[in-house]
Amino acid sequence: MFRGLAAVVYKETRHILRDPRTLFLILLIPCLELIVFGYAVNLDVKHIPTVVFDLDGRRGARELLEAYTSSGCFRIVGHVGSDAALTREIVAGRAKVGIKIPEDYSDRLLEGRGAQVQVFIDGSDSTSAMQALSTSNAIGMIASMRVAAENLGGRLELAVDTRNRVLFNPDMRTANFMVPGLVGVILQVVIMLLTAFAIVREKEHGTLEQLMVTPVSRLGLILGKLVPFFVVGVLEASFVLILMRFLFHVPIAGSLLLLAGFTLLFLFTTLAFGLLVSTFAENQIQALQYAFLVLLPSFLLSGFMFPQETMPQFIYYIGQAVPVTYFLRILRGIILRGAGFADLWQNGAILAGLGVFVLLLASARFRKTLK
Amino acid sequence: MAVSMPEDRPVIIHADEVSRRFGAFTAVDRVSLDVLEGDIFGFLGPNGSGKTTLIRILCGLLRPTGGRATVLGRDVHTESEAVKRSIGYMSQQFSLYRDLSVMENLRFYAGIYGIPRRERAARMEEVIGIVGIGDHRRKLAGALSGGWKQRLALACALVHRPRLMFLDEPTAGIDPVARRDLWNLLFDLAGRGVTFFVTTHYMDEAERCSHIGYIYYSRLIVYGTPAELKRLPDVTPAGAERLEVRVPGVAAAMRALNAFGYVHDATIFADVLHVLADRGCSGRLIGDLDRAGFPGAEAKPIPATLEDVFVTLTRRRALERAEGRDDV
Secondary structure, eight states, X not given: OOTXXXXXXXXXXXXXXXXXXXXXXXXXXXXXXXXXXXXXXXXXXXXXXXXXXXXXXXXXXXXXXXXXXXXXXXXXXXXXXXXXXXXXHHHTTXXXXXXXXXXXXXXXXXXXXXXXXXXXXXXXXXXXXXXXXXXXXXXXXXXXXXXXXXXXTSOOOOSSOOOXXXXXXXXXXXXXXXXXXXXXXXXXXXXXXXXXXXXXXHHHTTXXXXXXXXXXXXXXXXXHHHHHHHHHHHHHHXXXXXXXXXXXXXXXXSOHHHHHHHHHHHHHHHHHHHHHHHHHOSSHHHHHHHHHHHHHHHHHTSSSSSOGGGSOHXXXXXXXXXXXXXXXXXXXXXXXXXXXXXXXXXXXXXXXXXXXXXXHHHHHHOOSSOX | OBOOOOOOSOEEEEEEEEEEEETTXXXXXXXXXXXXXTOEEEEEOOTTSSHHHHHHHHTTSSOOSEEEEXXXXXXXXXXXXXXXXXXXXXXXXXXXXXXXXXHHHHHHHHHHTTOOHHHHHHHHHHHXXXXXXXXXXXXXXXXSOHHHHHHHHHHHHHTTOXXXXXXXXXXXXSOHHXXXXXXXXXXXXXXXXXXXXXXXXXXXXXXXXXXXXXEETTEEEEEEOHHHHHTOTTTSOTTEEEEXXXXXXXXXXXXXXXXXXXXXXXXXXXXXXXXXXXXXXXXXXXXXHHHTTOTTOEXXXXXXXXXXXXXXXXXXXXXXXHTTOTTO
């Protein structure tokens, strides 16, 4: 049943070790990707460049601007002297927020009349715009209440004070949320493509035809191809997890052993998908295209970038077919929330089921005869 | 048109009305043949005529859509795995691993064919000795020249001591010296009892085969020993003979000859003409050529060459197809 397995493992290992440069790249590139994406994908909006058109220039205006900068959300990058200049700074992209304080701002505050401040926000970057909008509103609200309280001669006291406490990622660091997801997505891209390429390359070079006239068994050939890449996957997973822990300082709240176990399961499922791709593709270009049928939903629909809850039903179900969806839940569960096996076994079971199903499908398609 | 081969050697390949259709296209059409132990069976035919398809069927790579074939007594379709254990196969293109060394490729195939670990080293040395690739053990397969690549492919295909070897155009694209060496190697192996099924386009290689089959438009139109094929009545019909005509200006002379009523066919071979004409017409032919403006021609009777055989049979078959007598 496993006839030729050892020989195929031997050969694949020689292929991988033959070219240390490729091996180095295989292991290094995911780490680089993790570093680049880990730093780049940052939804924490801080220090939004802001220009100020201050017609008032007195204490009231200074206090307001102080409130803006001390929120951490805004960073004043310049002062302008006209509406046109304010607009130009935003259009040119040098600033994303413009604050215009009218000349009677301090007067109206002192007189107890309502004072207006205009805040222009660049909506072309929706993440920063949302953040700027809500922070600006809050600043305005607090400033109003302080004035109201002063006028009443009392201290600032809120009637209802909601105390929100964010569990598991108290600083709301994007890295803690994104990097575990990246680990899953990057592992999938690399391992799936490597596996698919390794088999399709044999089709391209005609070596598969030569193998087909030997008595190597189907299972021996398939497993012989997968085992070395499984080992590469384990190395790769270790590297990216180490980077996650020590470079991005994402603490692992749950059991490391459980994380390792589920990672092996995910690697198995990913290898099966790679094998399936190779049974459809005749060359490496095609393999890349077929792989993207799995990889794109893995990026967009797995919950890696956007929450699955808000997706239309049909799209949501596509997201349920990619293994990364379940691995992401496992990764975030173990790493961020310290979830245990009892909390995550269903995701693991689906992952295993998906892997077995795809492997059987791929094996059935992988014939030792030509079409 | 099978030529009888009264032999008592074991039958290695037996094909009985084997066909293979791809949709509406018939790549191999009711081919029957027998190859006996120790034969070097040369399989000839134009590109696309079905040579590779038949080889793939006999190797168990393709399922026949009609007929039945056995290799070493086993059905190529239902017992293909058993067939694969006892045959060697060299495909048209070089299909070993370029980034593995000569030894690594050999070790891989020794493993695939399940040669016991303690016999492996000895077996590898045996095939290295046979093909003489000992000086290149450490070289990567991709760095070998064409001739050495073929020898390595042969070594890998021999490592499990197959009784039958399929070679699909083994000498395509290698230089004449390497070509001759490879053929000497095949004779050497045939002498040790290995049977060969070889496709080729080269007539000189066909001449060296013990038996030849010629496939044209999916049909095996003839097979037998080279000598038998040359004596076929279709090739040199009764009352006709083959002449070698030496005359200056062969191209123009060929057109003149084809106009003579007693000339069946005239073909240029380098600086001479091969003419198929009614027996006893050589004197008349020289006279007619002289009158047509080609003085000083010489003619002498020659036996048919294999090329004559294939040209004649191909023309006849093409004519049959054109006249719609295809499905005879």
